[in-house]
Amino acid sequence: MGEQPIFSTRAHVFQIDPNTKKNWVPTSKHAVTVSYFFDSTRNVYRIISLDGSKAIINSTITPNMTFTKTSQKFGQWADSRANTVYGLGFSCESHLVKVGTVLNVSSGFRLESAPADLQSPLTSESVNGTDDERLAADANQHADTRAEPSQNALPFSHSSSSINKHWEAELAALKGNNAKLTAALLESTANVKQWKQQLAAYQEEAERLHKRVTELECVSGQTTVIKTQKTELNRTIEELEAALRAKEEELERLKAEVESANEFRFQKDSLLQRLEDTEARNQTLEAQLNDLEQRLESIQLERETYRKNLRSLLELLDGKIFELTELRDTLVKLIEAS
Template identity: 80%
Template sequence: MALRVEQPIFSTRAHVFQIDPTTKKNWVPTSKHAVTVSYFFDSTRSVYRIISLDGSKAIINSTITPNMTFTKTSQKFGQWADSRANTVYGLGFSSEGHLVKFAEKFPEFKEAARQAKEKSQEKTELTSTPSQESASGDLQSPMTPESINGTDDERVTPDAPQLPEPRAETPQSLPFSHSSSSINKHWEAELAALKGNNAKLTAALLESTANVKQWKQQLGAYQEEAERLHKRVTELECVSGQTTVIKSQKTELNQTIEELESELKAKEEELERLKAEVESANEFQTQKDSLAQKLKDTESRNQVLEAQLGEMEQRLEGSQLEREAFRKSLRSLLELLDGKIFELTELRDSLAKLIESS
């Protein structure tokens, strides 16, 4: 019984799409979020394949043939046609750089597949078992269409809300009333922005938790595969007369195990990163509580200032009334003085005339 050894060569993350089999125009998403898409090499059959899993479901299993072409239709989206699966696959990436790297690997592995096919044809007489592909085993994986400008890996933080323009000061208002109002509005805007960031971080944490569950399932599958490979190594070591073949297969199996262990380590590091994000979320919550308390204190001070402002306005109104009464008194005195001056002037003229007549 031949042992099938398939190893990942290059991996990336993208949204998977598949062309609508009815219209042949629209893209149908086959993954709810970005998944791992990998180039694999099957050393047993000397074929290259593109494989992607969404949990335990295979959504892409496309064998690369010399007549395939990967086409970039936008800065973050590419596609290729698989005649064997009778469909067209599409991949949506989080950035143009990821798309370029994936596209550069496609012709490289296509050429390697062509060379492997030629070598396989030259050595058909040495092949004991012809390679067959099971139609039911093909994986299909759709990716994000070009209408999507990014993937789940992209997180856009909206701009913080802008503070409203301060109103013009009324004729009787005092300068510090505008200052306290601006401070109050500033803290309200900052608290609203923090609430928005906290909600986004909570959503990201929920999504990360879901991804952790999926990764744990994948890790469990990898561990089961590693145990199966170890058992297979033991079985091969017990077979006599095939020492060279057994050693070669054992080396390949050990390499596969090392790769699985490396991927397990990477997943553990990802878990640590998610824990750090949870701690960061807790810090944001603490900041939110602190700002809420500051807002309460500001509102209390604002109420005191408003009370003082009311008293000052009353005093100002009383002063204006007193000033108006004083002005009326001055006008009365001025009119009285004008009358007296007029009488004195007439008296002076009379005296002058009397002196001249005498």
């Protein structure tokens, strides 16, 4: 069924000054309609007030909230989600009591009377310090932490040629993925602009329909036709809210894709830097290899020269040994002959 109206009143709407946290700031120039809704699907109560097409109150009621009566015609409550304090000034005390009583019975929204030193903007410019402190305490509970992504080290091969092939393959794959992600990002950016325009149109339509519903509720002696129109308007509002939620989910998905594309770009830059370092190392290794080859050629030439000299020496020694052998034989013959 979605949100159903409970009742409506007219009141002057105020908000706490976000700078001083002490003074009330009027959000409407005159008394406006304040409507109270109940969403049976989510079991949630909500207070909504429109000034023209601008929503000046959109507060979801929770059981731990307190509606403080600071004077006979003024009440206030702190909304930690909106990070502010709302105040309502009524034309008579009965309206204020009705608001507190109905919300207390239906949602557990507690109605309390303020202490004697607590003043409303209808009689003073000060605001209750207790609500202000509660608002500040609630606002301090929304700190977010972001985890730093870890980088995985890539394997390193002892062969310079295999390292080059590995990094070139990785770089080619990343370039392909980067091109696909860039194209998808451009298409998503164009879609985001169109969806933002649609969202703005949906929001304007929803505000207009909320205003229309409020006006219909304020008309005394509602007829069957008005009730039918209200039902149709509520159904239209539900459809628009569903469309808004779908667009918000799509926007979150696109944001995740953009973050993924940025991460791929970072990895590509890292791989390019490693590839440059590897190429520089390869050049150094090639220079060392060329130097070793030259030294090897020089050593081989020296060994060849040494072998030639050794062969010449061996041939000379063979000749000398042959001559000594002949000389020995001659001496032996001479000795035998004598």
